[in-house]
Amino acid sequence: MKYVKLSIQEPVAVVTIDRPDCLNALNSQVFREISATLQEVEANDQVRVVILTGAGDKAFAAGADIAQMVHENGKQGKELALLTHQAGDLLENIRQVTIAAVNGYALGGGCELALACDIRIASENAHFGLPEVGLGILPGGGGTQRLSRIIGVGRAKELIFTCDQVDAQEAYRIGLANHVVPQEELMDACMAMAKKIASKASFAVTMAKNAINVSMSADMKSGCSKEQDLLGLLFATQDKQEGMTAFLERRKPNFTEF
Ligand code: CAA
Numbered sequence: 001m002k003y004v005k006l007s008i009q010e011p012v013a014v015v016t017i018d019r020p021d022c023l024n025a026l027n028s029q030v031f032r033e034i035s036a037t038l039q040e041v042e043a044n045d046q047v048r049v050v051i052l053t054g055a056g057d058k059a060f061a062a063g064a065d066i067a068q069m070v071h072e073n074g075k076q077g078k079e080l081a082l083l084t085h086q087a088g089d090l091l092e093n094i095r096q097v098t099i100a101a102v103n104g105y106a107l108g109g110g111c112e113l114a115l116a117c118d119i120r121i122a123s124e125n126a127h128f129g130l131p132e133v134g135l136g137i138l139p140g141g142g143g144t145q146r147l148s149r150i151i152g153v154g155r156a157k158e159l160i161f162t163c164d165q166v167d168a169q170e171a172y173r174i175g176l177a178n179h180v181v182p183q184e185e186l187m188d189a190c191m192a193m194a195k196k197i198a199s200k201a202s203f204a205v206t207m208a209k210n211a212i213n214v215s216m217s218a219d220m221k222s223g224c225s226k227e228q229d230l231l232g233l234l235f236a237t238q239d240k241q242e243g244m245t246a247f248l249e250r251r252k253p254n255f256t257e258f
Contacts, residue, residue, distance in 0.1 A: 004033035005055075006040070011048040011198040012191060013041045013096075020056035026109045027065035031083035034113070038090040045258055048202050049194035052091065052117060053101035054110070057183060060100065060126070063108025066135065077140070084109050084141030088116035092213060095206040095258070097197050101190040102126045103183060107165070112141035115150060118209060120176065121190050122168040123183035128176055129165035149216055151175055201239040202258040 005016040015037050017024040024030075034052075041047050054060040064080065072080065091098045091113065100106070100117035107129050114120050114128070122128075130139045130147065138144060139160060148156035151174045159166065171177040181189045197205060207230045215223045234240050239257045246253035 001033045001037065003027075003030045004037050006037050008041075008044070008047060009191075010046045012051060012194040013044070013047045013049075014051045014053065014187075015041070016053050016055050017061050018055040020054075020058070022065070022067075023059035023062035023105060024054040024056070024110065025063060025065040025067075026061055026084070026113075027068045028080060028083055030065075031080075031087050031109075034087045035083070035090055038087070038094055042090070042094040042096065047096055048198035048205075048258065049097045049099060050091075050094070051099045051101050051187070051190045051194060052113065053103055053187070053190075057104065057125075059104040059110070060102045060106040060114060061110025062105045063110050063131070064141070069137075077137070081140040084112060088112060088142040088146075091116040092118075095209075097194075097205060097209060099190050099194060101186050102128070102168075102177065103186055107131055108139065108143075109141045112139060112143045112146070115146040116142055119178050119193070120171075121179045121181065121186065121193065122171055122177040123186040124168050124180060125183055126168040126171065126177070126180075127165045128171050129163065130160050131163040131165075133160065134163040201237075201243055201253070201255045203237060203239060204234050204243075206258070207234055 003019050005018050007014045041050055098117040100114035100120045102114055102120055102122040104125055105127050106114045108131055111128050111130055130143045132139045155174055168180045172180045211227045211230050214226045237257055239255045243253045
């Protein structure tokens with residue numbers, strides 16, 4: 001891979017967008033490499049949590065590559081949108097939990113990748129924003145759909161229409177960032193959360209992720225029905241037996257299923 005680096009420290013995979021000279025701008029190849037890397041990680045039974053971050057100390061990713069897009073026509077724009085959505089869909093739906101370690105600017109397509117992750121942890125110098133309408137386009141990597149689901153329609157419309165950026169503290173205040181930490185502590189904070197999640201019953205975590213994701217597109221009744229089905233499924237697992245027996249025996253559980 002040219003622009004994406006994968007480092008596995010079981011049970012955690014760290015995926016780094018590595019184009020720091022242009023603030024990790026996302027061209028088509030970067031999006032393809034992110035998707036290929038996530039597919040590789042999803043197939044790895046030893047990895048329970050994926051951390052996505054950007055190389056350098058200035059940017060997570062400053063958006064889709066404007067130097068590429070400036071030359072592109074409508075068909076190519078649609079192709080780029082498909083690539084951005086493929087990466088976003090993987091972050092949102094792979095069986096592992098995904099954490100965005102937002103280490104600086106997360107703009108445009110970079111913000112959209114962070115939005116597709118399950119959890120966002122920001123460093124104090126992070127800035128989030130969707131500047132697309134200032135470039136004559138719109139957020140085409142899921143931003144118009146995911147931002148409003150995370151921070152509400154009113155705030156999402158304001159950020160998208162004005163192109164205003166929010167800093168880390170404001171992102172935390174409006175629920176865009178789960179936590180804000182000093183930059184030098186960012187990866188440790190993400191790793192600590194990743195390990196905490198990985199210590200739980202992984203198959204149950206995946207099913208919980210699945211059920212919560214269903215809530216974003218289903219009505220309450222079908223979402224609750226899905227939740228009931230998944231609970232029934234989990235009652236039939238070894239890990240449910242182990243988790244409850246361990247509680248009653250006052251010992252730590254030894255979960256094995258994924
Ligand atoms: N695409 C291509 N190159 C980019 C880039 C981008 N999105 N963002 C930054 N760069 C490049 C700059 O051109 C510059 O390159 P050179 O050194 O070769 O001139 C280098 O990265 C450093 O950037 P700056 O000098 O601009 O750094 P700064 O600290 O002054 O500003 C910034 C930082 C505010 C993030 C500014 O770079 C910026 O506004 N970037 C563009 C942000 C943007 O509009 N992103 C949205 C793209 S649209 C999109 O993402 C569409 C979609 O959803 C599919």
